[in-house]
Amino acid sequence: MIDVRRAADRYEGGDRAAGITTRHAFSFGSFYDPDNIRFGPVLACNEELLAPGAGFDEHPHSHTEIVTWVIEGELTHRDSTTGHTGVVRPGDVQRLGAGSGARHVERNDAEVPLRFVQMWLAPLKAGGEPSYEVVRGLANGAPYEVPEAGAVLWVRRPGAGERVPVPPAERVYLHVVRGDLRLDGQELGPGDAVRITGEKGLEITAGSPGELLIWELPA
Secondary structure (H helix, E strand, C coil): CEEEECHHHCEEEEEHHHCEEEEECCCECCECCCCCCCECCEEEEEEEEECCCCEEEEEEECCCEEEEEEEECCEEEEECCCCCEEEECCCCEEEEECCCCEEEEEECCCCCCEEEEEEEECCCCCCCCCEEEEECCCCCCCEEEEHHHCEEEEEECCCCCCEEECCCCCEEEEEEEECCEEECCEEECCCCEEEEECCCCCEEEECCCCEEEEEEECC
16 A cells, blocks of 8 residues: 655644744644554654744653754754763754653744654554664665664655655655655655555656655564
């Protein structure tokens, strides 16, 4: 099954008055849809746009693996649970394993807008100690493993005309960051997502230089 979800169909969230614009791919907060709770372990895929000076004040998480990919700008992250503070830039992957409970702050302390995609995954086992890491400059095609959720993230940046194989996993979640792409005869653009179940031998063709986040998920 190939289930394409368009960018225009995302739930609108955030707080525009506070400089925060959010587009949710899944049921989230007050945007409740009982038929769109999750896909495998993926609980959320949020597109975030933060104006300079905007951000999320300290807030809690638990029993969630939170993976962040910055598209433009710089994300300042302060984790009061594990004590980490740092700046995440385009090409970096950040992961906060909330474990039994963690608190953090996410802000745009730069003078330009910040765009990022944040994905939440359910862990295989609830609880445990919180954890945090940043991988700087993840290479094109290099896997980023999240063993706590049994998942692998592939970041692909195809050139025009290049073909990208879809992992032959039982479940695959694909998010288009940029570019014009084609999958199984369907055109895909920025913000579109695809939920793939039980398909083998698929390829993505790039009509223009693109960037993709591809999750290989457990059955």
